[in-house]
Amino acid sequence: MNQIDSILGTREKILKAAVELFGDKGYHATSVQSICDLAGVTKGAFFHYFPNKNQILFEIHEFIIDRWNAECEKVLGNDDLDPSEKIYEITDVIIGQLIDYRQHGKILFRELNNIEGEMGEIVKAKRGHSEEIVATVIEAGMKKGDFKPNQNSLLLAKLYFGMCNWTLHWYRPEGDLTTQQMATIIGNAFIGGLMGVPR
Amino acid sequence: MNQIDSILGTREKILKAAVELFGDKGYHATSVQSICDLAGVTKGAFFHYFPNKNQILFEIHEFIIDRWNAECEKVLGNDDLDPSEKIYEITDVIIGQLIDYRQHGKILFRELNNIEGEMGEIVKAKRGHSEEIVATVIEAGMKKGDFKPNQNSLLLAKLYFGMCNWTLHWYRPEGDLTTQQMATIIGNAFIGGLMGVPR
Amino acid sequence: MNQIDSILGTREKILKAAVELFGDKGYHATSVQSICDLAGVTKGAFFHYFPNKNQILFEIHEFIIDRWNAECEKVLGNDDLDPSEKIYEITDVIIGQLIDYRQHGKILFRELNNIEGEMGEIVKAKRGHSEEIVATVIEAGMKKGDFKPNQNSLLLAKLYFGMCNWTLHWYRPEGDLTTQQMATIIGNAFIGGLMGVPR
Amino acid sequence: MNQIDSILGTREKILKAAVELFGDKGYHATSVQSICDLAGVTKGAFFHYFPNKNQILFEIHEFIIDRWNAECEKVLGNDDLDPSEKIYEITDVIIGQLIDYRQHGKILFRELNNIEGEMGEIVKAKRGHSEEIVATVIEAGMKKGDFKPNQNSLLLAKLYFGMCNWTLHWYRPEGDLTTQQMATIIGNAFIGGLMGVPR
DNA sequence: GATGAATGAGACTTCATTCAT
DNA sequence: TATGAATGAAGTCTCATTCAT
Numbered sequence: 001m002n003q004i005d006s007i008l009g010t011r012e013k014i015l016k017a018a019v020e021l022f023g024d025k026g027y028h029a030t031s032v033q034s035i036c037d038l039a040g041v042t043k044g045a046f047f048h049y050f051p052n053k054n055q056i057l058f059e060i061h062e063f064i065i066d067r068w069n070a071e072c073e074k075v076l077g078n079d080d081l082d083p084s085e086k087i088y089e090i091t092d093v094i095i096g097q098l099i100d101y102r103q104h105g106k107i108l109f110r111e112l113n114n115i116e117g118e119m120g121e122i123v124k125a126k127r128g129h130s131e132e133i134v135a136t137v138i139e140a141g142m143k144k145g146d147f148k149p150n151q152n153s154l155l156l157a158k159l160y161f162g163m164c165n166w167t168l169h170w171y172r173p174e175g176d177l178t179t180q181q182m183a184t185i186i187g188n189a190f191i192g193g194l195m196g197v198p199r
Numbered sequence: 200m201n202q203i204d205s206i207l208g209t210r211e212k213i214l215k216a217a218v219e220l221f222g223d224k225g226y227h228a229t230s231v232q233s234i235c236d237l238a239g240v241t242k243g244a245f246f247h248y249f250p251n252k253n254q255i256l257f258e259i260h261e262f263i264i265d266r267w268n269a270e271c272e273k274v275l276g277n278d279d280l281d282p283s284e285k286i287y288e289i290t291d292v293i294i295g296q297l298i299d300y301r302q303h304g305k306i307l308f309r310e311l312n313n314i315e316g317e318m319g320e321i322v323k324a325k326r327g328h329s330e331e332i333v334a335t336v337i338e339a340g341m342k343k344g345d346f347k348p349n350q351n352s353l354l355l356a357k358l359y360f361g362m363c364n365w366t367l368h369w370y371r372p373e374g375d376l377t378t379q380q381m382a383t384i385i386g387n388a389f390i391g392g393l394m395g396v397p398r
Numbered sequence: 399m400n401q402i403d404s405i406l407g408t409r410e411k412i413l414k415a416a417v418e419l420f421g422d423k424g425y426h427a428t429s430v431q432s433i434c435d436l437a438g439v440t441k442g443a444f445f446h447y448f449p450n451k452n453q454i455l456f457e458i459h460e461f462i463i464d465r466w467n468a469e470c471e472k473v474l475g476n477d478d479l480d481p482s483e484k485i486y487e488i489t490d491v492i493i494g495q496l497i498d499y500r501q502h503g504k505i506l507f508r509e510l511n512n513i514e515g516e517m518g519e520i521v522k523a524k525r526g527h528s529e530e531i532v533a534t535v536i537e538a539g540m541k542k543g544d545f546k547p548n549q550n551s552l553l554l555a556k557l558y559f560g561m562c563n564w565t566l567h568w569y570r571p572e573g574d575l576t577t578q579q580m581a582t583i584i585g586n587a588f589i590g591g592l593m594g595v596p597r
Numbered sequence: 598m599n600q601i602d603s604i605l606g607t608r609e610k611i612l613k614a615a616v617e618l619f620g621d622k623g624y625h626a627t628s629v630q631s632i633c634d635l636a637g638v639t640k641g642a643f644f645h646y647f648p649n650k651n652q653i654l655f656e657i658h659e660f661i662i663d664r665w666n667a668e669c670e671k672v673l674g675n676d677d678l679d680p681s682e683k684i685y686e687i688t689d690v691i692i693g694q695l696i697d698y699r700q701h702g703k704i705l706f707r708e709l710n711n712i713e714g715e716m717g718e719i720v721k722a723k724r725g726h727s728e729e730i731v732a733t734v735i736e737a738g739m740k741k742g743d744f745k746p747n748q749n750s751l752l753l754a755k756l757y758f759g760m761c762n763w764t765l766h767w768y769r770p771e772g773d774l775t776t777q778q779m780a781t782i783i784g785n786a787f788i789g790g791l792m793g794v795p796r
Numbered sequence: 797g798a799t800g801a802a803t804g805a806g807a808c809t810t811c812a813t814t815c816a817t
Numbered sequence: 818t819a820t821g822a823a824t825g826a827a828g829t830c831t832c833a834t835t836c837a838t
Binding site (some may be wrong): 431 | 827828829830831832
Binding site (some may be wrong): 025026028029087109110114138141146147148151152155156158159161162163164165166167169170177185186188189190191192193194195196197198 | 225226227228286308309312313337340345346347350351354355357358360361362363364365366368369376384385387388389390391392393394395396397
């Protein structure tokens with residue numbers, strides 16, 4: 001157990017281990033036992049803190065969705081930026097978060113439908129909020145004349161998140177491109193496409 | 200059992216059922232028994248045709264990857280089209296395939312890492328071929344001057360597939376947009392971005 | 399494993415062991431493992447034949463209730479007997495069954511409410527039939543003038559079954575009294591009470 | 598929590614909750630946690646007052662057996678009554694107690710064998726005392742000539758308790774019959790049987 | 797080609813109980 | 818007097834797989 005783990009409470013250790021294993025192997029392929037082993041905790045402790053394995057999946061989802069919604073909203077609120085700048089900025093944030101919370105992202109995009117009962121509804125209701133935020137930015141850009149008018153902003157926002165989220169499948173920050181460079185490329189691709197951004 | 204099922208052999212019925220269940224609930228959440236139930240087949244028959252459950256996952260992956268690679272290559276070979284047209288055309292094919300093989304797609308993007316042993320290597324080696332094809336088209340476009348030069352074509356191809364593949368999470372062909380319209384929008388977004396394609 | 403067990407099928411061996419253990423220790427105090435151990439069968443086999451532990455409880459109940467209802471009805475149908483004789487006869491049958499199916503009886507009187515869901519309803523609906531049969535005999539005796547008139551026959555039948563069933567708590571056929579003697583005593587007690595039957 | 602509960606001490610609240618749950622669901626089906634929940638008490642408190650769950654079962658048994666023995670003895674001591682009157686009187690007491698302590702009765706008749714070790718012996722030794730008391734009354738009645746002579750008094754006492762105790766399975770005081778009426782009917786049935794008591 | 801009984805490892809979860817505070 | 822974190826054994830049940838027929 002490293003220094004960080006030793007100051008985490010039992011509950012946090014369990015969550016941390018679960019994020020790692022759910023992210024790597026998937027929810028159903030991860031046993032409660034393996035979570036406990038990685039967390040250095042007994043199975044009894046696990047069920048002392050969580051009523052069942054599914055509750056953990058719920059908490060992971062809720063944590064990351066709340067966080068990402070909040071991060072996106074922070075950027076949207078900054079009125080010093082024009083729409084294009086906001087796109088670059090939001091992309092920077094999103095890619096950064098995807099790197100920082102890589103496992104959470106993999107879990108979110110893969111296991112959402114495995115959250116049972118009412119908890120599933122709660123999580124699904126929260127999701128999609130960041131797409132609306134990006135759509136709002138696109139609307140502003142179209143109104144301002146920076147972007148081509150009369151485009152379906154929500155649909156474009158979904159395509160945008162496709163580009164961003166998909167990076168989880170291939171982008172490694174240890175490679176040639178820094179996170180910032182990656183974000184810039186995506187921003188360019190989304191704003192100017194293959195034709196490129198003017199200037 | 201409908202007419203189509205009745206002329207399928209046992210092996211095909213099993214595969215068909217597995218695609219449905221793996222797609223809906225995931226590989227690990229699908230039991231061999233449930234596959235047999237849906238296929239109307241006994242467990243004995245299952246293991247008569249397949250050495251284990253994982254083999255089915257492998258065959259599903261191999262089938263869809265081979266198919267998609269072939270479809271993409273077909274378009275690339277058509278030399279009557281200029282690069283932009285090829286992008287539109289490929290997008291049309293890809294979106295069409297994603298609709299026709301929705302379950303396969305969900306499986307491919309979620310369960311790839313669950314294929315065990317050598318079979319996993321085989322599948323992973325085949326994957327990525329379509330990205331190379333799209334990258335080739337982008338290269339051609341940059342050379343020809345239609346696209347902004349000096350862009351990382353493979354990386355852009357990956358972003359492109361992000362947009363396309365991600366549609367699985369939200370696009371429903373029963374809705375307002377036809378598959379063709381969807382493909383056009385994606386083509387526009389990829390070529391011209393938010394600024395839009397000039398005429 | 400004795401000779402009888404060896405010709406029983408797996409399913410029967412499991413049921414036999416379950417009757418023994420449920421009767422001795424109670425349903426909840428009996429583990430599936432202990433049933434399998436006694437039956438000489440693996441846990442896998444258990445769940446091959448029964449979907450869950452509760453199903454066994456249901457089958458035991460259904461078996462014994464059906465049997466006892468049938469036995470009682472057999473006596474009732476014999477029209478050569480007058481009401482008093484029928485009481486003696488039925489008592490003989492009931493006590494005999496309680497001895498032959500001692501464990502079933504203990505289970506029936508103790509675990510009825512542990513049968514879950516619809517199965518519980520089915521069993522409860524069947525129960526009570528033998529009380530009605532005895533009540534019918536009492537009615538006939540009152541009409542004929544052998545028994546005091548205007549008594550609540552169903553209520554008396556319940557008291558009667560109290561006497562009979564309660565013997566499970568104390569009567570041992572290995573002791574001084576044979577089953578037939580026991581039945582006669584109960585018949586006397588029910589017909590003539592402490593005052594005794596006249597000749 | 599109602600007013601009564603609020604003046605009960607923690608220990609009493611636990612016992613009260615346990616009686617309710619053991620009576621409704623059975624000893625093994627009742628968890629310590631559920632007792633604590635119903636009692637509004639923590640699990641720590643539970644084990645502060647009781648060394649283990651079984652101890653509670655013992656105390657419930659001891660309480661009700663002591664009480665019922667005492668009640669029966671009170672009647673026996675009243676020498677103004679003749680044997681028949683004593684039977685009616687005792688029945689009244691017993692049925693009354695079965696109503697007032699319904700849950701205790703269900704527990705006593707179902708869980709006696711679940712009391713572990715020496716505690717089980719203690720309880721079993723106390724039980725049966727009330728049967729002896731009733732047998733004594735029967736003996737007196739036979740001697741006096743009120744009842745038919747040469748009957749096995751202890752055995753009849755057991756049949757008598759069968760009638761009484763079995764009422765737990767079906768008699769509801771909210772129904773048509775008052776407790777007193779019920780006791781009279783049982784007294785009649787035990788003394789005069791189906792032939793009825795002579796005036 | 798197909799069956800279905802049987803297996804055994806391992807899944808999630810419950811539970812009575814202990815113990816430091 | 819009372820807490821609540823933690824334990825570990827045991828519980829029910831699932832599952833992929835084998836094998837004799």
